[in-house]
Amino acid sequence: MDRIQIRGGNRLQGRIPIGGAKNAALPLMAAALLTDECLTLSNLPHLADISTLANLLGRHGVAIQMVGDEANEGHIGRVLSLQAKEITNTTASYELVRRMRASILVLGALLAREGKAEVSLPGGCAIGTRPVDLHLKGLQQLGADIDLREGYVHAQARSGLRGAKIVFPFVSVGATENLLMAAVLAKGESTLSNASREPEVVDLAACLSAMGAKIEGAGTDTICVQGVDRLHGCQHPIVADRIETGTYAMAAAITGGDLVLEGARREHIVALAEVMTDAGVTLEAVPGGLRVSRSDAELIGVDVMTEPFPGFPTDMQAQMMALMSISTSAAMITETIFENRFMHVPELNRMGADITVHGASAMVRGVKQLVGAEVMATDLRASVSLVLAGLVAEGETVVHRVYHLDRGYERLEEKLAACGAEIARLKH
Numbered sequence: 001m002d003r004i005q006i007r008g009g010n011r012l013q014g015r016i017p018i019g020g021a022k023n024a025a026l027p028l029m030a031a032a033l034l035t036d037e038c039l040t041l042s043n044l045p046h047l048a049d050i051s052t053l054a055n056l057l058g059r060h061g062v063a064i065q066m067v068g069d070e071a072n073e074g075h076i077g078r079v080l081s082l083q084a085k086e087i088t089n090t091t092a093s094y095e096l097v098r099r100m101r102a103s104i105l106v107l108g109a110l111l112a113r114e115g116k117a118e119v120s121l122p123g124g125c126a127i128g129t130r131p132v133d134l135h136l137k138g139l140q141q142l143g144a145d146i147d148l149r150e151g152y153v154h155a156q157a158r159s160g161l162r163g164a165k166i167v168f169p170f171v172s173v174g175a176t177e178n179l180l181m182a183a184v185l186a187k188g189e190s191t192l193s194n195a196s197r198e199p200e201v202v203d204l205a206a207c208l209s210a211m212g213a214k215i216e217g218a219g220t221d222t223i224c225v226q227g228v229d230r231l232h233g234c235q236h237p238i239v240a241d242r243i244e245t246g247t248y249a250m251a252a253a254i255t256g257g258d259l260v261l262e263g264a265r266r267e268h269i270v271a272l273a274e275v276m277t278d279a280g281v282t283l284e285a286v287p288g289g290l291r292v293s294r295s296d297a298e299l300i301g302v303d304v305m306t307e308p309f310p311g312f313p314t315d316m317q318a319q320m321m322a323l324m325s326i327s328t329s330a331a332m333i334t335e336t337i338f339e340n341r342f343m344h345v346p347e348l349n350r351m352g353a354d355i356t357v358h359g360a361s362a363m364v365r366g367v368k369q370l371v372g373a374e375v376m377a378t379d380l381r382a383s384v385s386l387v388l389a390g391l392v393a394e395g396e397t398v399v400h401r402v403y404h405l406d407r408g409y410e411r412l413e414e415k416l417a418a419c420g421a422e423i424a425r426l427k428h
């Protein structure tokens with residue numbers, strides 16, 4: 001299994017290109033199921049999760065072709081064409097769904113197009129139980145019969161889906177996306193209230209609209225959809241990854257460095273930028289991106305609570321904790337989205353951090369210096385927090401189980417090494 005070896009202490013300086021957002025790419029790829037025409041997605045990141053979904057879509061009958069992997073109209077990622085002329089199979093098997101929870105995103109689209117779908121229940125994951133009850137309840141409100149048998153969701157809508165008023169009891173990104181994909185082909189009008197306002201939902205709505213869907217209110221908490229009979233193909237560039245942006249912003253901050261994040265969009269990281277500014281980090285918009293730097297100024301402890309967008313993202317909580325672990329004061333970090341998202345705490349403590357967990361909050365008392373150690377990655381964002389800690393720790397850090405990182409960060413070690421980090425992937 002690959003490991004990442006880091007020798008800490010170098011200030012990072014240079015430019016890092018930000019890729020397309022994984023969490024936008026996944027629902028956008030699933031949207032290909034909604035039309036028999038060709039959907040062309042550009043700025044696609046090259047990541048394990050993208051290949052997993054491509055594999056699953058292939059089993060449903062989607063023909064997928066790499067159209068290019070060069071720079072394309074200012075976008076750096078790959079260009080993929082996806083065409084589902086016919087849906088050949090409506091079953092998403094456990095074998096593929098268990099590898100990636102986001103596979104549940106095919107449910108709404110398959111049901112809308114074919115009137116039926118059988119999708120394996122994704123089960124729990126390292127960061128919590130993560131049920132899909134909101135997805136299923138919403139689809140039932142759109143007129144689907146849902147039956148749970150032998151670990152699978154069996155969904156049917158014999159006479160098609162009908163528009164409905166859906167009120168989510170709390171914000172769910174995935175449920176909003178699944179219901180949006182189902183509603184665009186349902187008969188009549190649907191309203192999604194308490195919908196997710198995440199930029200990835202806005203990107204999905206923009207693409208669906210370009211495919212002929214009638215959607216209003218994406219980016220607010222109420223989305224209105226007027227169902228249409230059919231959708232057509234389109235070309236869509238995937239929005240820049242705000243979590244990759246935030247992660248490299250933290251890399252600049254933690255090392256006292258100076259990085260330009262190319263293609264980053266400040267409006268997608270407003271809450272994070274505020275917190276980082278309060279902590280003593282400088283963020284400024286520059287042509288084509290965002291510059292993040294920290295001089296020798298002290299890092300100040302700042303309390304943070306994770307919230308749905310536009311609040312502070314749960315996907316940046318572990319990285320923020322790594323930064324706060326070397327602040328000159330203390331910071332309380334509270335996780336409100338997932339119930340088990342502090343697995344990086346014991347690993348950071350092995351590197352000399354002083355963090356104690358009390359229920360959903362972690363008290364981080366800043367230490368002068370982290371020290372390199374062998375540590376274990378447990379999930380995607382937890383693993384990158386260990387890399388960040390390694391960049392500033394004294395001596396050598398080895399992060400094990402980096403396959404978690406490969407699910408969400410493209411060429412992480414190359415991007416960091418190009419800016420002066422001493423980092424390498426050890427293959428075994």
Ligand code: UD1
Binds near residue numbers: 130134171173175
């Ligand atoms: C997405 C992101 C993930 C991010 C999360 C929150 C993708 C592929 N993943 O995950 O990186 O951390 O948003 O910003 O986009 N919940 C239920 N029932 C449901 C659905 C969700 O109880 O039917 C709960 C979850 O367990 C969690 C909370 O709601 O506690 C929010 O989850 P949700 O927004 O749905 O996250 P995902 O879409 O799975």
